[in-house]
Amino acid sequence: MTVHSPEKTPDEARSSGESLRPPPHRSSSAQSPADRDADDDWDADQQDKTIVPLTRAEAERLFGPAVNRPSRVTPFRVVVAQMVLSLGATFMWWLWSSTPGSAALSAFLGGAVCWVPSALFAARLRRKGGTESIAAWMLGEAIKMAATVGMFVAIAVFYHDVKWLPLLIAYLVALKTYWIALALR
Secondary structure (H helix, E strand, C coil): CCECCCCCCHHHHHHCCCECCCCCCCCCCCCCHHHHHHHHHHHHHHHHCCCCCCCHHHHHHHHCHHHHCCCCCCHHHHHHHHHHHHHHHHHHHHHHCCCHHHHHHHHHHHHHHHHHHHHHHHHHHHHHCCCCCHHHHHHHHHHHHHHHHHHHHHHHHHCCCCCHHHHHHHHHHHHCHHHHHHHHC
């Protein structure tokens, strides 16, 4: 097995049939100083490689012309879709349940457990204008999770006629809206 020389690019090494894999690793005590230096040189060579981003033409060739199209999916559109789906689930439970009032209300609350925290997060994103740090995003997600758990607990404590099956199904339907939004991108 051969390792490409530092002066060749990976494409040149591939075209000449050379392997790009490092030599098999041996314990440092079994390696001679020359072998350790060669391993260090190979690691340094690999670390020096810079990642070159795709040009617009390369991205279009790989992913198609729609790659430059801005996304139609926004956080508020996802929230609106969650609301519509949860209202649809509410209507379905109202039509086909033996106890339409409590089942429909439970389904509505299940959908609301999904879209209310999402709406809070979307409003927070809009207020910040997209200039947040990773820590701020994580805090927003933590607030969203706390609101979701808090709403489930509040429903369990204060709504004694809750029908858990409609509530959980409506919650899951609204939660899967993210996947639908990703597919529509």
